[in-house]
Amino acid sequence: MTDPNRPFTDEERQGLYRAIHERRDVRSQFLPDPIPDDVLARLLQAAHHAPSVGFMQPWDFILIDSVPVREQIVAIFDQENEKAAKNYTGERQHTYRNLKLQGILESPINLCITCDRSRGGEHVLGRNSIVETDLFSTCLAVQNLWLAARAEGIGVGWVSILDQQQLANTLNLPEHVYPLAYLCLGYVSEFLDQPELQKKGWRSRLPLEELVHGNGWGAPSDNQELRSILTDRPDQAG
Incomplete structure (x- = not known):
């Protein structure tokens, strides 16, 4: 059994996201x-x-x-x-x-x-x-x-x-x-x-940036950097 506290390698992480x-x-x-x-x-x-x-x-x-x-x-x-x-x-x-x-x-x-x-x-x-x-x-x-x-x-x-x-x-x-x-x-x-x-x-897949709320329904997240990333890097994987 591997050490559960060992960080995932970049390759392992990418494999998980690829499967998703x-x-x-x-x-x-x-x-x-x-x-x-x-x-x-x-x-x-x-x-x-x-x-x-x-x-x-x-x-x-x-x-x-x-x-x-x-x-x-x-x-x-x-x-x-x-x-x-x-x-x-x-x-x-x-x-x-x-x-x-x-x-x-x-x-x-x-x-x-x-x-x-x-x-x-x-x-x-x-x-x-x-x-x-x-x-x-x-x-x-x-x-x-x-x-x-x-x-x-x-x-x-x-x-x-x-x-x-x-x-x-x-x-x-x-x-x-x-x-x-x-x-x-x-x-x-x-x-x-x-x-x-x-x-x-x-x-079609819904835009993720429209589904993220902040501290309650319908309010935008205060995390503007996250909002910008979600808008600028839409999911291209289908």
Whole structure:
């Protein structure tokens, strides 16, 4: 184990920021190549080292390589995706229907990261005021896995257009376990230079300088140098 007090080298720092900026929600570029077990183990270990409120570690990891199970998930997606398409009309609906929003069967393996809402008992340190901290903690496990996957050259796609109760039933989850993230994992033909929804014209990244407030909502930060840097050096990584 390395010394946790050792400063990161410039190369290590740059690698972290590269993973953050080049992480993508992958839907269309999956290759059939399997993920080696040692690599998959590293991804799961990265997820398991996420921070959690009260150290409750509410996550579990369901690996799904069964085609019949994944076909059931696709059926749930198709049902919910049709409902979602009806939220839009005209050209916007046409654009929506032409978006690739899942790679459930194309990716070599799927992963459902769940949140056990009973883990840690009735009183978890730090959870008294905000009971959703178990969900927030599990989201951090998702992010850890996602960044580690990008560093390993593996794409991840989060499929959120799913009925959670139907998903829970399909995966035989206990009542107190919530299916927080259904992910598609696999090597990819390419990582896009910008998020796919931005590339397809659905939405663009918001300017960071417009999202930074000072000492309260709507007030500009008093740190003029920071404001100048954020304005003069917009995120070019997509």
